[in-house]
Structure formats: C-alpha cells, structure tokens
Amino acid sequence: MQSSSQSLKSTLSSLWQTLFGDPMRAFGVVSLLLLISLAIAPAKNHFSEWRHYQKQYLALIVSRGDAVTLQRHFHEHDGIQQIWLPQLGVVDRCTTCHVGLKEASLADVSTQPFRRHPVIPHTLDQFGCVMCHRGQGPATTVEEAHSSTLAWEQPTLPARYVQSSCGQCHRAPLTGTPQLNLGRNLLARYGCVHCHTIKLPDGSAMKPTDDPPSLEHVADKTTREWIYAWLKDPQSYAVTATMPNFKLSDPDARDISSFLIAASTSIAGDIAPVAAGGEVNNKDQKAPDPTAGASLYGESFCASCHAVQNAAGNVVGGDVGPELTRVGNKVKPEWLRAWLHNPRVYDPGTAMPHYRFTDPQLSLLTAFLENKTDSDLLANVHLDAATPEQIAHGKLLVTEYGCASCHEINGIKKPDNFAPELTRIGSKPLTQIIFLPGMTHAIPDYIAAKIRQPRSFGSALKMPQFTLAPAQIDALTTALLALTDRAHDLPMALTVPAKPPSNYQPAGKAGQLMADLACFSCHSINGRGGDMAPDLTWEGSSVQRQWLQAFLKNPGTLRPALIRRMPKFNLSDDDAKELADYILTVYQTPAFDRDSMPASGYPSAEVEQGRQLFYSKYACQSCHIVDTKTDKGYVGPTLTQVGSRLNAAWIYHWLKDPQNMRPGTIEPNRNMNDEDARALTAFLMTQKGSSKQEAKQ
Amino acid sequence: MIITKRRRTLFVAVLIFVTAGCTRQPGPASALKPTGFGTALVESSGGKQIGATGMALAQPLVVQVNDEQGTAVTGALVEFGGPAGVTFDPSSGLTDSSGQLSTNVALGGMAGRYQLTARTSTKAQKSVELKSVELKIEEIALGYQEQVGFQLDNKYCARCHNPESSAERVSNYDNLEVKPHPFSEGDTLNKMSDAELTAIISHGGPALNKSALMPPYGYTLSKTEIEALISYIRLISDPPYHAAGMVYAQK
Numbered sequence: 001m002q003s004s005s006q007s008l009k010s011t012l013s014s015l016w017q018t019l020f021g022d023p024m025r026a027f028g029v030v031s032l033l034l035l036i037s038l039a040i041a042p043a044k045n046h047f048s049e050w051r052h053y054q055k056q057y058l059a060l061i062v063s064r065g066d067a068v069t070l071q072r073h074f075h076e077h078d079g080i081q082q083i084w085l086p087q088l089g090v091v092d093r094c095t096t097c098h099v100g101l102k103e104a105s106l107a108d109v110s111t112q113p114f115r116r117h118p119v120i121p122h123t124l125d126q127f128g129c130v131m132c133h134r135g136q137g138p139a140t141t142v143e144e145a146h147s148s149t150l151a152w153e154q155p156t157l158p159a160r161y162v163q164s165s166c167g168q169c170h171r172a173p174l175t176g177t178p179q180l181n182l183g184r185n186l187l188a189r190y191g192c193v194h195c196h197t198i199k200l201p202d203g204s205a206m207k208p209t210d211d212p213p214s215l216e217h218v219a220d221k222t223t224r225e226w227i228y229a230w231l232k233d234p235q236s237y238a239v240t241a242t243m244p245n246f247k248l249s250d251p252d253a254r255d256i257s258s259f260l261i262a263a264s265t266s267i268a269g270d271i272a273p274v275a276a277g278g279e280v281n282n283k284d285q286k287a288p289d290p291t292a293g294a295s296l297y298g299e300s301f302c303a304s305c306h307a308v309q310n311a312a313g314n315v316v317g318g319d320v321g322p323e324l325t326r327v328g329n330k331v332k333p334e335w336l337r338a339w340l341h342n343p344r345v346y347d348p349g350t351a352m353p354h355y356r357f358t359d360p361q362l363s364l365l366t367a368f369l370e371n372k373t374d375s376d377l378l379a380n381v382h383l384d385a386a387t388p389e390q391i392a393h394g395k396l397l398v399t400e401y402g403c404a405s406c407h408e409i410n411g412i413k414k415p416d417n418f419a420p421e422l423t424r425i426g427s428k429p430l431t432q433i434i435f436l437p438g439m440t441h442a443i444p445d446y447i448a449a450k451i452r453q454p455r456s457f458g459s460a461l462k463m464p465q466f467t468l469a470p471a472q473i474d475a476l477t478t479a480l481l482a483l484t485d486r487a488h489d490l491p492m493a494l495t496v497p498a499k500p501p502s503n504y505q506p507a508g509k510a511g512q513l514m515a516d517l518a519c520f521s522c523h524s525i526n527g528r529g530g531d532m533a534p535d536l537t538w539e540g541s542s543v544q545r546q547w548l549q550a551f552l553k554n555p556g557t558l559r560p561a562l563i564r565r566m567p568k569f570n571l572s573d574d575d576a577k578e579l580a581d582y583i584l585t586v587y588q589t590p591a592f593d594r595d596s597m598p599a600s601g602y603p604s605a606e607v608e609q610g611r612q613l614f615y616s617k618y619a620c621q622s623c624h625i626v627d628t629k630t631d632k633g634y635v636g637p638t639l640t641q642v643g644s645r646l647n648a649a650w651i652y653h654w655l656k657d658p659q660n661m662r663p664g665t666i667e668p669n670r671n672m673n674d675e676d677a678r679a680l681t682a683f684l685m686t687q688k689g690s691s692k693q694e695a696k697q
Numbered sequence: 698m699i700i701t702k703r704r705r706t707l708f709v710a711v712l713i714f715v716t717a718g719c720t721r722q723p724g725p726a727s728a729l730k731p732t733g734f735g736t737a738l739v740e741s742s743g744g745k746q747i748g749a750t751g752m753a754l755a756q757p758l759v760v761q762v763n764d765e766q767g768t769a770v771t772g773a774l775v776e777f778g779g780p781a782g783v784t785f786d787p788s789s790g791l792t793d794s795s796g797q798l799s800t801n802v803a804l805g806g807m808a809g810r811y812q813l814t815a816r817t818s819t820k821a822q823k824s825v826e827l828k829s830v831e832l833k834i835e836e837i838a839l840g841y842q843e844q845v846g847f848q849l850d851n852k853y854c855a856r857c858h859n860p861e862s863s864a865e866r867v868s869n870y871d872n873l874e875v876k877p878h879p880f881s882e883g884d885t886l887n888k889m890s891d892a893e894l895t896a897i898i899s900h901g902g903p904a905l906n907k908s909a910l911m912p913p914y915g916y917t918l919s920k921t922e923i924e925a926l927i928s929y930i931r932l933i934s935d936p937p938y939h940a941a942g943m944v945y946a947q948k
Contacts, residue, residue, distance in 0.1 A: 110807070118750075118808055119842040119928070121921070159751025159782070159806035176845045179752060316864065470753045470786075470801050563864055619909035622857070622873055632872035635856050659917065666853050669916035 049141050053097040054078060057114055066105050074099060080140060083128040087494065089486070090128035092137035094145065098129075121176075131486075132165040133157055153430045157481070160474055161444050164426065167482030169490060171200065171498035179471075183479025185209075186472055190242050194406045195419035201488045202497060210242060214347065214408035219264035221335045221346070225381040227257040230330075235467050237330070237377060238323040240307060240315055244464035247455065252397055258386030259394025263410040267346065293368025296361060304532065304564040305351070305521070308372070318564065320351055320521060320530070328373035337366045344516065353518040356570035401462055419463065426484035448477045502527030510582030517569055525587065532564055535662055540587035541594045542661075545580060547645045552576040558637040591660070597648035602682035610683025613676055620680075623667075626687055636667060641689030652681045729791055732772030734820040735762035738832040741797055747847070747933060750838045751782075751806045757799045758785075760815045760832060762792050769796025779813040782806050808840030810937060837933060846929025849922055850880060853914065875908035883934035894927050 020026040045051070054074075061070040081095040098113045100106040101124060106116040117124070130137040135156035139145035146156045157165065163180040173181040187193060188209040198206040218227070229236070231253040234243040248256065297303070302324075307317030309325040317323075331339070338345065340362055343352040357365065395411070402418040403409060428443060435441050436456065439449060449456065451473050454463035468476070504526040506514050514520070520529035523536045539548075553576045555566035571579075588594065614620045623635035626642075642651070650661070655677040658667040672680075743758035762773040775798045776789040782805025792798045804811050813834045839847055850858075858877045860870040870877065878885050886894070893905060899915030902908040914923070931938045 115807065118840040119924075121841075160753065160803055162751060175848045176841050178844065178848065179749065471755055474753055616909065619912065622910035622912070623869065634867060634869045634872050668853075668912045668914050670913065671916045 050080065050096045053113055054099060057099045060109070060114060064105070070100075070103060070105070073103065083124060085126075085128055087491065088128065088131060090130060090137060092128040092130055093140055094129040094135075094137065095124065096140060097142070131168070132162060134165075155442055158444060161478045161481050164478040164481035167479065168484055168487035169494060170496045171202070172496065179475045179478050180482065182472070183475035183477070186476050187479050190466060191406055192476075195402055197417055197421045197423065198483065199421070199423040201490070201495065202492075207501075211349070211351065212406040215260055215264065216408050216410050217264055217267050217346065219261045220266055221332065222330050223332070224257045224261045224383055224386075225378050226330050227260055228253050228383060229378055229381050231256055237326055239309060240319065240323045241467075244466045246401055246464040254383060255390045255394035256397050257383070257394070258390045259398055260409070262386065262391045263395075265410060293364045296364050297368055299568065300355060300365075301565050301567040304567070318532070320532075324369065324372055326372060326374045326377055328370045329377045333366055333370050336369060337362050340365055351518055351521040353521065353567070353569060354516045355567070356572075358570070422480060422483060424483055424485055424488060426481040426487070444477055444481060447480050448473055451476050499527065504528040506582065506586070508582070510578050513575055513579055533566065536583070536587055538587055538589040538661065540584045541589045541592070542646055542650045544599075544645060544647060545584055548583060549576050549580040552579055589661070592649050592653050594647045594649050597652055597681065599643070599648055599685060602685060606679050606682040607686050610679035610681070613680050614683055617676070618670060618680070639684060639687055641687060643685040643688045646684075648681050648685050651684050652677050655680055729774055729789060731774035731791060731818065733762070733770040733792070735770035735773050735796070735817060736765050736819050736830065737763045737767075738775070738815055738817050738830050739763060740832060740834055743802070744834040744836070747837045747839060748804050749844055750804060750808055750840050753801055753803045754836060758802050758813070758834060759797050759799045761795070761797045762817050763796060771796060773817050775815055775817045777813065777815050779811060780805060783811060783813065802836065804836060804838035808838055808843055808932065810932075811836045811838060839929065839932065842925045843929045843932050845922065845925040846927070849918065849926050850929060853918070854880070854926070873910055875910055877911065880930045881933050881935045883936045883938060886930060887934055887936070887938045891927055894930065895923055898923050898926065
C-alpha cells in the first residue's frame with residue numbers, strides 16, 4: 001500500500017512536469033483544454049438524438065424511387081423543426097424526428113419515427129401534434145417528448161383514447177369518432193352525471209338521458225322482496241339494467257328495502273278502479289287464447305322499446321324502456337294493469353305512450369307480462385316484517401349512498417354535487433391522484449381503473465360497481481379524457497359547438513295529445529325527440545290529409561323490412577283529426593307551397609315518360625316497390641299508394657334534393673333536371689293503390 | 698497491481714450492470730403451470746373482426762385446445778402474441794373446462810391488417826421436450842379515414858352490398874336483379890382502380906357500363922367521404938388489396 005501511494009505521487013508529479021513544465025508548454029496545454037471545452041456544445045449538438053434520427057431518415061429514403069423529392073422536402077427544413085400556434089398554445093418540435101409525417105409516398109414504412117401520418121381532416125400546420133397526441137411538444141429527446149418524466153407530467157396519449165382529443169373542440173358527435181360519441185352517450189345514459197357534475201365549456205351542465213324511476217310510490221308497483229333482490233344484484237333481474245351494484249350486505253339491503261317501502265305513499269286511488277275492471281287479471285283464470293297476449297305484445301310493437309332475453313340468452317328488442325324478461329317477478333298485476341291503461345298517472349314524464357287499450361286487451365297484456373317470471377329470482381328472499389330501527393338505518397344508508405341523486409324518494413332531498421366534479425378530469429394533476437400499487441402513473445389508466453372497479457381504490461368508497469363491457473369502459477374513459485383544461489380554455493371561435501338542445505313544445509290540445517302519446521320518444525320535430533322513426537318537422541308539407549288521418553287511426557306499414565313500426569294507439573276519430581289538423585297546419589316547410597302542383601290530371605305521355613325514367617334511367621326499383629309483381633326493392637318505403645299518401649309538390653322537391661327535405665336521409669341526390677322530376681312526380685301520383693290493397697295492408 | 702485492481706473493479710461493475718440488465722424481465726408465463734397438453738389449436742370465435750386502431754375489439758378472441766381425438770383439453774397453456782402495439786388481456790392463460798381461453802384484444806396504433814398468433818405447447822410422446830403448435834388469426838384495424846368509410850358503408854351501402862341480414866337491417870341483396878359486389882370481395886374489387894371506384898360511386902353503375910340499379914352518390918357524398926369509403930373497401934378486401942398498406946405481423 002505504502003509503495004503504491006508513493007508511486008502514484010511520483011506519477012502525478014511527472015505528469016505535471018510534462019504538461020505545465022515551462023510557460024510555453026503550459027500555454028499550449030491550456031489552449032488545447034479551452035478548445036476542447038468550446039467543442040463540447042457543438043459536439044453535444046452533433047451527437048444529439050434528433051440528428052441521429054434525421055441521419056437514419058436520409059439513409060432510409062436514399063434508396064427509394066422518389067429519393068430526390070423526399071430529400072428536397074427534407075432539406076427545405078432540416079435542423080430542429082417547430083410548429084408554433086400561439087392561439088392553441090402549441091409549441092411542437094415533434095416533426096424534428098417525425099420527418100416523414102407529410103410524405104404520402106411513405107405509406108409502406110412501418111418503422112417509427114418515419115411513418116407517414118394517416119389521413120385525418122386536419123393538417124399538422126394548423127393544429128400541431130400535442131393537440132391530439134398530448135406529450136411534450138417542445139422536447140427534443142424521445143424520453144422527454146413521450147414519457148412522463150420528472151419535470152413534465154404529460155405523457156403521450158395511448159392510441160386507444162385518441163378520439164378524446166377530437167372532443168376537446170368538437171362538442172357534437174362526429175362520423176369518425178364513434179368511441180367518443182358512445183362515451184358521451186354512456187355518461188348521460190348510465191346516469192354518471194346525476195352524481196358527478198360535468199360542466200361543458202359553453203357553461204351548461206351535461207344532462208342525464210336515463211330516467212331513473214321515482215320511488216315515491218314504489219310500494220304500489222313492487223314488493224319489498226323484489227327491491228331487496230334488485231339492490232343485491234340488479235343485473236340478475238335484467239342483464240341490461242343500468243343500475244349499478246352497490247355491493248350491499250344482506251342487512252343493509254334489507255334495511256334499505258324496508259325504508260323505501262315505508263317511505264312510499266300510495267296513489268292507489270287512481271289505480272284501484274282500473275284494476276277492479278279486469279277480471280281476466282286473475283292469474284288462475286287463463287286467457288282464452290294463450291297466444292293472444294303474445295300477439296297483442298307484437299302488434300303493439302312493445303319490442304321497439306322493450307327488450308326480452310330469449311332462450312339463447314340474446315337480448316332482443318329496443319332499449320328505450322326497461323327489459324321485460326322477468327317483469328312478472330317485479331310488478332304487481334294491479335299496478336301493471338293501471339300502468340298499461342295510462343302510464344302517465346304513475347309517471348307523468350314517462351317515455352311510454354298512452355295506448356288506448358280496451359279492457360280485454362289490458363287483461364291479455366297484463367296476464368302475458370305477469371307470466372314473464374324466473375322462479376329462482378326471489379326463491380331465497382325471505383324478509384321478516386321491518387322494525388323501526390331497520391327503517392331508520394335504511395334511511396341513513398339511502399342518504400349515505402346518495403340514492404336520491406337519481407331517484408325521487410319521499411323525505412330525502414336530492415343532494416347537490418354528491419360526487420366529485422369531473423369538469424376538468426382530463427387534466428387532473430397527477431400529484432392529486434392516489435394510484436394503486438403497480439398502476440401506470442397516467443391519467444387514462446387512473447380513469448379506466450376507477451370506472452372498471454371503483455372500490456378497488458378503497459372498500460369504504462361509495463361509488464358503485466357498474467356492469468360495463470371493456471369497449472364501454474374505453475369509451476367512457478375517452479369521453480372523460482376530453483374534459484381537459486385546454487377544452488375549457490380554448491377561445492370559443494376555435495371550437496365547433498354542438499347544436500343547442502331543443503325544448504320545442506307543440507301547443508294546444510294537439511300538443512297535449514302528442515305528449516300523451518309520447519310521439520317524441522320515437523319521432524323528432526324541430527330538433528327535439530328520438531331517432532327511431534322519421535323526422536316530422538315538415539310532415540305537413542309531405543302527406544295528404546285523408547291518408548294521415550287514416551294512418552293515425554290504423555298505422556299500416558310503409559317499409560315492410562322494418563321490425564320497428566308505428567304502433568296502433570286506438571285513437572278516437574276526434575283525436576286523429578285533431579292531430580292531423582295540427583300536423584298539416586304547423587309542420588310545413590317554407591321551401592314551397594304544398595298545393596303548388598296538382599294531385600292528378602297529368603298528361604299520359606308525361607306519366608309514361610315518368611315510368612320509363614323510374615325503371616330505366618333512375619332504376620328506382622332497386623329500393624322501392626311500385627308494382628308488387630315485378631319490383632322487390634326493400635330499402636325505401638313502398639310506393640304502391642304514394643299518389644294517395646304524398647303531395648305532388650313534396651315528391652317533386654324531394655326528387656330534386658332529398659337531403660334538403662329531410663337532412664341525413666339515405667336516398668341519394670340524383671341531380672335531377674326539372675323535366676325528369678316532373679315526369680317522375682306525374683308517374684308516382686298515378687300510384688293510388690287499389691282500395692283492396694289498402695284494406696289488406 | 699493498480700491496473701489489475703482497477704480492472705477487477707471495472708469487471709465487477711460491468712458484471713453488476715449486465716446481471717441487472719438480464720434479471721429485469723422475468724419469464725412472462727413462469728407463473729402458469731399447464732396441467733394439460735393438446736395437439737391442436739383452433740379458433741372458436743373472435744377472428745376476422747374489424748376494429749379501430751389502438752382500441753379493444755368488440756368481441757373477445759376465443760381459442761380452443763384439442764387433443765389428437767379432437768376433444769377439448771383443460772388446463773393447457775396458451776400464449777398470445779402479435780406485432781408491436783397489440784395488447785392482450787390476458788396475454789396467456791390456461792384453458793377452461795371446455796378447453797377454451799378467451800382474451801380481450803386491442804390492436805396497434807396504425808390502420809391495417811394484424812396477424813396475431815396463439816401458441817400452445819404439445820408434449821411429444823416419450824419425450825420431455827416441449828414442442829408447440831401455432832394458430833394464426835387475422836384482425837383488421839380501421840384508422841380515422843377507414844372508420845369514416847365504415848360508417849358511410851353502414852348508412853348508405855350495406856343494405857344492398859352486404860348479403861347478410863340482421864334483425865335491425867334486412868338486406869336488399871336478394872331483391873336485386875344484378876347482384877352487387879360485397880365490399881370484401883377482393884377478387885373483383887381489387888382489379889378496379891381507385892379512379893374506377895370513384896367513378897362508379899360518384900356517377901352510378903352506368904359510368905362503367907354496369908347496372909343502373911347502382912345509383913350515383915356524387916351529389917350526396919363529398920369527395921373526402923368517397924375517398925374514405927374507398928380506403929375502407931381496400932382495407933377489408935379479401936384477398937388483401939396490396940396497395941392498401943401494411944400487414945402487421947410479429948417479427
């Protein structure tokens with residue numbers, strides 16, 4: 001040891017002597033050191049990551065057919081690239097390494113960072129990169145740009161959530177973003193926004209589209225046993241139930257059911273007389289024809305809104321109303337009968353139309369639905385009479401779990417902001433989040449995990465367990481990720497706002513009738529309503545009075561291929577006339593006068609010319625039927641009686657520009673000249689249908 | 698002496714680094730011990746799906762392990778693999794009592810065809826050595842443009858061009874005198890150029906001396922929409938349309 005330190009000392013002193021032995025030598029050495037230190041910066045630059053990628057890119061393109069063009073594009077801007085968009089807060093240097101983003105000819109290159117950008121409606125120069133992909137725009141190293149490093153906490157967005165970025169500016173649904181659209185629908189449909197406030201950038205709050213039933217009179221409708229079973233596991237009653245599972249213990253579910261029954265008040269006064277009217281209602285007494293109930297269910301097109309799970313386990317039917325697979329386990333026969341008689345007595349705002357069923361029909365349908373049971377569902381539910389302590393505890397639980405955020409419950413006020421606000425959840429700082437062990441520390445992972453299994457973040461948390469498919473969880477995460485600071489802070493001029501919701505309300509007696517028949521559950525008028533059936537905004541310009549009145553009384557089918565059709569409401573003559581009058585007077589387009597063309601009297605030559613055009617030039621028979629013997633087209637409505645159904649002027653203008661008459665219709669615009677449109681109108685107006693055919697349909 | 702000491706330190710340091718680098722990734726399947734071995738791997742469902750880039754496919758991918766007699770094997774280890782960017786949840790597992798293993802698949806970030814593989818070990822007779830059988834599954838990922846095309850197909854085209862009927866949409870295919878070509882029919886459509894497809898979509902069948910039953914959509918759809926539709930048709934074509942770009946497979 002001693003000798004080695006001795007030798008080290010001598011080595012050092014000899015080294016000193018060699019380097020700085022005399023002034024000249026020292027000057028030379030110091031200059032050299034200075035030069036080297038000056039060279040550090042350029043060397044660092046020379047060996048930087050991005051230069052390495054640019055060299056790789058040049059090597060990649062040199063052997064390609066269009067190398068000269070690609071090289072010219074590259075050399076027009078080599079060095080560090082930057083897209084600077086002050087209005088959007090974008091300073092992106094991504095194109096420094098991602099050199100080939102705009103090169104269409106690089107479609108076959110799969111190695112990053114040289115891939116061409118897929119075709120999207122925006123250009124890089126307008127929007128930059130981080131608007132959609134997040135990450136750190138100004139960074140010039142791979143790690144810093146993409147990952148969540150120490151100083152910067154915004155990593156790039158995984159591709160599965162990229163549609164969320166579209167949602168920052170686009171508030172309305174887009175064709176190209178089905179996942180974002182679905183996610184936004186789910187936020188409203190699964191009632192997330194009952195508990196979580198989501199303020200949209202325009203200042204309005206997102207509104208739920210589900211309609212959780214009021215529980216003020218729940219004891220009229222169902223039993224405590226059913227409530228108990230439902231609370232324990234809503235999906236065991238109906239697989240499509242959107243009610244989440246609160247993972248309640250047996251005593252807790254017992255106490256909540258006790259409280260809900262105890263708090264319920266009766267509206268039996270309105271129900272009793274109706275229920276008394278039905279004698280076939282008695283389950284022991286069988287309906288005359290066992291298939292009659294099923295036929296009535298079919299004829300009334302209940303399945304347009306209600307689904308039933310079939311023997312194969314598939315859920316068949318619409319999702320406007322609740323699934324009815326086991327409805328017999330749930331609702332009391334007298335309640336069901338009264339509900340079918342007039343649903344608006346129990347729930348004035350229901351989407352269910354008020355069918356004018358006759359007494360025998362009520363009995364048939366009640367018996368048919370009450371038979372839809374599952375003997376296992378309530379088999380193991382045995383509840384003793386509720387004690388006051390249980391009821392009191394139940395009330396406490398109902399308050400604690402925020403049940404009144406969704407349901408109206410007697411004696412409990414709807415809580416405000418029951419759960420954390422999600423208005424800017426997409427930009428929530430990571431420091432405010434407690435991640436689970438082993439979880440990626442990124443906001444998308446946190447949101448997805450929270451939706452997938454809320455209670456995994458703590459068994460004492462109140463958020464219930466939703467039943468969602470993986471794609472639905474991704475969609476919800478996407479919609480929530482769109483709620484960023486950027487989305488809120490963008491100048492309004494740079495956003496694409498959604499159409500403001502319409503609160504259109506038809507007036508007078510017809511307006512009341514339309515509410516009673518729940519027309520808006522399926523039809524849309526002036527921007528309000530469902531999309532299951534045709535938009536009726538300009539129906540008054542379209543149809544003839546006689547046809548409309550007859551159709552309202554007894555809706556025939558216009559489109560044989562559709563499984564969802566207008567049900568028969570058993571309207572009285574007066575009601576049908578009232579509705580027809582209103583529709584014909586109010587729902588008129590300003591584009592033309594509906595009486596501007598005659599209903600008949602077209603010269604036969606013109607009619608014949610129209611026939612020729614129909615079958616040869618325009619080949620309308622591919623989608624429409626005029627002659628049931630030869631035509632088979634099933635896409636558009638059957639036109640055998642179109643001359644008795646539509647106004648000539650409507651047909652003419654429709655042929656000229658269908659999308660102008662009904663936006664979004666799939667009939668293609670044929671750019672038809674006036675002469676052809678007139679001839680076709682003449683031909684179609686002669687299609688009156690025979691009275692026999694009409695009777696059949 | 699100094700040198701050797703330095704060298705030794707250096708050697709130790711290098712050794713530490715190397716071992717640290719090596720022990721970083723433990724074998725992924727080490728936790729699962731197969732209890733059964735099959736000889737064949739078949740796809741039960743979930744292949745040939747059309748999904749979107751980066752997103753989970755709608756249906757899970759289900760594969761089944763069978764033995765020589767074709768009976769399902771329980772407890773066989775199946776491992777899924779695919780090109781970079783594809784994720785499986787779970788990426789490996791043991792088959793259930795019906796011999797099946799189900800996994801949720803999310804495709805990579807680029808539009809194209811994805812070749813996925815499922816692999817299971819087979820025990821060669823009288824040998825401890827493990828061999829494996831592999832099953833190839835293909836899925837398609839739509840990018841933004843193809844996704845728009847898919848939506849347009851659904852709205853405007855599928856009623857006639859897709860012979861399959863569903864409860865929601867009865868196909869008009871059988872009602873037509875001249876049969877339309879399903880969009881996946883690569884044998885016919887791959888021979889048509891983009892310009893020809895654009896012409897027939899914009900101006901109808903007569904533009905290419907074909908049936909007038911195909912109406913023109915040039916006044917209904919925009920140029921971008923027609924391009925999107927063509928990009929979609931090219932991507933779902935079977936056999937594949939080669940100019941449509943990449944087939945992503947595991948390297």
